[in-house]
Amino acid sequence: MTRHLLWPAPEPAADTPAALPGFDTGAAFVDGRIVPIEEARIPLLDWGFLRSDAFQETVSAWNGRVFRIHDHIARFRRSAERLRMQVRHDDAEIRDIIHALVRVCGFRHAYVQIINTRGRPPVGSRDLRLCESRFQAFCMPYMWLKPPELQDQGMSLHVSPRLRVPPASVDPMVKHYHWLDFEMGLLDAYDAGCETVVLCDGDGNVAEGPGFNIFAVVDGVLTTPARNMLDGMTRRTVLEICCDRGIPVTEGALSPEMLGRATEVFLTTTAGGVVPVTSIDGRAVANGRPGHMTAQLHAAYWQMRDSGAAGDPIDYAAATP
Ligand code: PLP
Secondary structure: OOOOOOOOOOOOOOOOOOOOOOOOOOEEEEOOEEEEHHHOOOOOOOHHHHOOOEEEEEEEEEOOEEEOHHHHHHHHHHHHHHOOOOOOOOHHHHHHHHHHHHHHHOOOOEEEEEEEEOOOOOOOOOOHHHOOOEEEEEEEEOOOOOOHHHHHHOEEEEEEEEEOOOOOOOOOOOOEOOOHHHHHHHHHHHHOOOOEEEEEOOOOOEEEEOOEEEEEEEOOEEEEOOOOOOOOHHHHHHHHHHHHHOOOEEEOOOOHHHHHOOOEEEEEEOOOEEEEEEEEOOEEOOOOOOOHHHHHHHHHHHHHHHHOOOEEEOOOOOOOO
16 A cells, blocks of 8 residues: 555554454444444434534554554543533543454554543433433544545645634534534535535634644745644644654644645644645645645654554454453
């Protein structure tokens, strides 16, 4: 598999483990049990489903190591606090569930989502204080915003006239499922011949897209929005890489006009790392190829993942209850 922008992927590990029978396409943790992904069910009356009253955390494993697991669990707790929801499991149990899901699938590269829903109130009640929250999780093969073999082409981006749900209504630092704005923006993007979309905030500045943060090189300076978006784990990682390497970054307003004259644009996401954008609404970004800064940060990110840095190793030989 060609994954990197600039060099070939490492050889597959010789000791890639086998999935347990039935788990080769994924696994889920539902009601305290691990089941094959196709058997996972959620109760219809859970307000996570009926009202999008839920939050999640998307975690990835690469080469058998779960990336920044403690940071992800901390962010999960932050979402729980802000939505005033209980989580049934402590941090160690959540870690064990994530590990067990990846282990039963035998995946070395995995995409794991842990989800807390409000649950449901007693029959006849609409009082959400009476709901008992539920925890579930699932694991799938590692997911890419753009297939790695196509990343050299970069993505085509649509800047949507739709606004992201305002922070005064829904806290963007909660990793929530209020995605209808993104979904409709995505459909608009497809109609416009673009692959993905970015939405603006109420100030008219670019905020974020469906599952990613955005960076741009404007007037020679790497810039990323500072507010009105989720503080993505990949965004944090890129900011840390920049800090380590002495690359100046501005966290501040990024208007669509600035984006239009950017010489480089890239997206950051757990589903693919640093992903170049090479055109915006049909106009090429610079020469229409991933730029130098993008390639440098893409390489640094994947070097980090390949090296196992900040990775919690999965013990594939451990027993799964
Ligand atoms: N913004 C939103 C709205 C997201 O849903 C996500 C991830 O799903 C991101 C940004 C990127 O976050 P991360 O880098 O943690 O994947």
